[in-house]
Amino acid sequence: MTKITENEVIAKGKRAKLASFETNMKTTAEKNEALLSIADQLLEDIEMIIVENQKDIENGQTASLSESVLDRILLDEKRIQAMSDAIRQLAELQDPVGEVLEEITKENGLQIIKKRVPLGVIGMIYEARPNVTIDAATLSLKTGNAVILRGSSSAKFSNIALVASIHQALKKVNYPEDAVLLIEDTSRETAKTLFTLNEYLDVLIPRGGKNLIDLVVREASVPVLETGAGNCHVFLDHSASLEMARNVLKNSKTQRPSVCNTTESILIHEDFFAQHGKELLHYLSEIGIQIYGDAHVCDVLNEALPASDEHYAEEFLALTVSVKVVENVVEAVQHINRFGTKHSEAILTEDMKNAHLFLNAVDAAAVYHNASTRFTDGFEFGYGAEIGISTQKLHARGPMGLPALTSTKYFITGNGQIRV
Numbered sequence: 001m002t003k004i005t006e007n008e009v010i011a012k013g014k015r016a017k018l019a020s021f022e023t024n025m026k027t028t029a030e031k032n033e034a035l036l037s038i039a040d041q042l043l044e045d046i047e048m049i050i051v052e053n054q055k056d057i058e059n060g061q062t063a064s065l066s067e068s069v070l071d072r073i074l075l076d077e078k079r080i081q082a083m084s085d086a087i088r089q090l091a092e093l094q095d096p097v098g099e100v101l102e103e104i105t106k107e108n109g110l111q112i113i114k115k116r117v118p119l120g121v122i123g124m125i126y127e128a129r130p131n132v133t134i135d136a137a138t139l140s141l142k143t144g145n146a147v148i149l150r151g152s153s154s155a156k157f158s159n160i161a162l163v164a165s166i167h168q169a170l171k172k173v174n175y176p177e178d179a180v181l182l183i184e185d186t187s188r189e190t191a192k193t194l195f196t197l198n199e200y201l202d203v204l205i206p207r208g209g210k211n212l213i214d215l216v217v218r219e220a221s222v223p224v225l226e227t228g229a230g231n232c233h234v235f236l237d238h239s240a241s242l243e244m245a246r247n248v249l250k251n252s253k254t255q256r257p258s259v260c261n262t263t264e265s266i267l268i269h270e271d272f273f274a275q276h277g278k279e280l281l282h283y284l285s286e287i288g289i290q291i292y293g294d295a296h297v298c299d300v301l302n303e304a305l306p307a308s309d310e311h312y313a314e315e316f317l318a319l320t321v322s323v324k325v326v327e328n329v330v331e332a333v334q335h336i337n338r339f340g341t342k343h344s345e346a347i348l349t350e351d352m353k354n355a356h357l358f359l360n361a362v363d364a365a366a367v368y369h370n371a372s373t374r375f376t377d378g379f380e381f382g383y384g385a386e387i388g389i390s391t392q393k394l395h396a397r398g399p400m401g402l403p404a405l406t407s408t409k410y411f412i413t414g415n416g417q418i419r420v
Contacts, residue, residue, distance in 0.1 A: 004185045009193040012148060012181045013200030016121045019178035020146040024118050026175075028095040034141055034175040039087040041169035042134075045161070046080050052161035053130065060154055065128075068258035068317055072128050073155050083134050090138055090385055096403045097144050111413045116406040118144035120202035123194055124387070125150045125216060127208030130158035135385045136205075137166055137180045143405040146179045148201070150194055152208075153186040160184055195220040207388045210315060210341070225400070228365075228391030229315045230260030230343040232373045235332040235358065236280075237349030238271040244370065245276070245348055246283055252346070252372040253289060258317045260389060261344050261376040265312060265322045267332045270296075273325045281323070289319050296325040312339045329354045333361045340364060342391040344373040365391050365398040 023031075042049070053075040060070050102114040122145050124136040133149055140147035151159040163182040170177045183190050195204065195216065203223050206216035210229035217224055234252060236245050252263035268277060273296060281301040284291060291297065292307035304323070311322045312335070326332045329347070336345050346368035347358040359367045366376045366389075376399060378386025383401025390396045396404035 004183070004190060006189070006193045009183060009190050010197065010200075012183065013121070013197045015178040016146040016148050016181050017200045019176040020118070020121050022176045023141070023144045023146055023179050024120075026144055028097075030173075030175070031095065031142055031144065032091040033173050034170055035087050035091040035138055037169040037173045037175075038134075038138060038141075038166055039084040039091075041165045041172075042080055042084045042087075042162075045165040045168070046077060049075060049080060049158070049161045049165065050077070052157040055157040056130075056155050063154075065154065066318070069128050069154065072258055073130065073158065075130055075158055079131070083131065086379075086385055087134070087138050090142055093142070093383075093402060095142065096406050101408060108417050109415060110417050113411045113413075114408055115411060116403065117409045119405055119407050120145060121200055122147045122405065123150070123197065123201040123204040123222060124148070125191060125194065125204065125206050125208075125212070127152040127212055128154045129207070130155045130162060132207055133159050133162045133182075134166075136387055137163075139385055139387050139402065139405055141175075141179060143402055145405060146176075146181075148181050148183065148194070148197075150183040150191060151186065156184065156186055192219065195222060198222050205388055209317075225388070225390055225396060225404075226392040227388030227400070228260075228341045228343050230262065230389070231264045231313060231315045231339060231341040232261060232344045232346075233265045233267055233332075233336050233340060234263050234346045234348065234373065235267040235326075235329070235336070236269060236272050237329060237332075237347055237351055237354050237358075238269040239350040239354075240269070240272055240348040241350070242276045242280065245280060248346070248348060248370075248372050249280075249284065250287060252374050253284075253321060254287060254319065255374055257319050259374075260315075261373050262317070263321065263346070263373050264314065264316050265324070265339070267335060268323065268325050269329075269332075270325050270327055277325070284321070289321055291321055291323055293323040294325060297323045309339075315341070329358055333358060337361075337363050343389060344368065344376040346371065346373050365389065 096116045099116045104112040126132045166180050167177045201222045205225045206213045207227050278300040291304045292311040293304040298304045307322045342364050344366040345362045345364045355369045378399040378401045381399050386399045
C-alpha cells in the first residue's frame, strides 16, 4: 500500500478539525439520521466488505497470525448485521451533548450553566479489530465529534471498506464526510505523526495490546485517554463456593479468550486450595486451559508449568492462565495491585468483610463480588457501544460510552455585571 507523507497526515488533521466545527452544531436528529444511514449502508455493502475482509484473513493466515487474532479480524454476514443493529441501538440512546450538569445563579444575577459539549477531534489508534472502526466512528458522530482512525496492517482492507461505506452513507444525508477519516498507511511513521498532531487532535485513544498502549502513552504529546490491557484476576477466598468458582472461571476464561475482560490470573486462598484446589485445577485442565502455577499448583497438577513474574503480568489472550495460592485477601490485593492492569478484578466469597476490603483496596476500573469479569463492557453496563475500557483515573474510567466522549463548557449569562 502506498505510503503517505507527514504532510498528508497533517492535512487530514486539518480536514477533521474543520469538520468538527460543523458536527459540533448538528442536532440530535441530524446525528441520528447519519447513524441510521450508516446502518443501512453497511448492509448494502455487505458483499464488498466481506470480500475485502477476506484479503485480511488470507494475509493473516499467510503471516501465521493466531486463531484468536484472526477471529477478531473476521467479518461475516452475521457480524456485519450485528454492527448494523448496534448502530440502530446507538441512535436510540440519549444524546449527552447539551446536557445541563450544573446551574448556579449568583447574588448579582449572573447565571452559570455547565453543559456537556463535544471533545472536538478524536484520534483512534487500534489493532486487528475492524469492529472498532464502526464503534469509534458512530460513537464520535453521536457525540458531535470528528474522528481520525488509524488501524493496523492486519485489518487494513477491512477498515478501508468500512470507511468507504461510512462515507457513502454520510454523503446521502449531507453530513460532512470528513467527520470520519482513515489513515490508510499503517507505518510507524504515520502513527508517530498522529501522536504529535496537537494542533488538530483534542484526544488520542489507543485500543489494543499492552505494547501499543505503552507506546502511545510514552510517545504521544496529544492528551491520551488510556484504554488498558486486561490482566484480570479472580480471587477465590476461603469461603468461595466451588460450584460458583467452576462456573465463573469457565465463563470468564473460555467464553472469549481474546478479549480484554477475560480472566488471565487466578488467586486461591490457601484454605480453599487445601479443600478444593486439586479438583478445581483438574477441571480447568480438562476444559482446555493451560496453567502456569506456583509450587503448590505444580505439586497437584502434573500438566501445570512453573509460573514466573512474567506469567503473573501476562495478558495471555488465549486459553492460558497463571495461578497462585495466597495466604489471605490482603496478599491477593497486594498481588493484584502489583501485577494487574487496573481493568477488572473479582472476588468470590461469602465473607462480606473480605469482599468489602477487596472491592475498596484493589486499584481497578471495575471490581466484582461473586460475578465474572466478562461483564466489563459498554453494552452490559447499559451504555450501548463503547470506544474502550479506560484504566486511568482522569476524565473517564471503565467502559467509555457516549458521556466519555464529551467535555464540559460553562455558559455564563448576565445583564452587564462587572467584577469589583
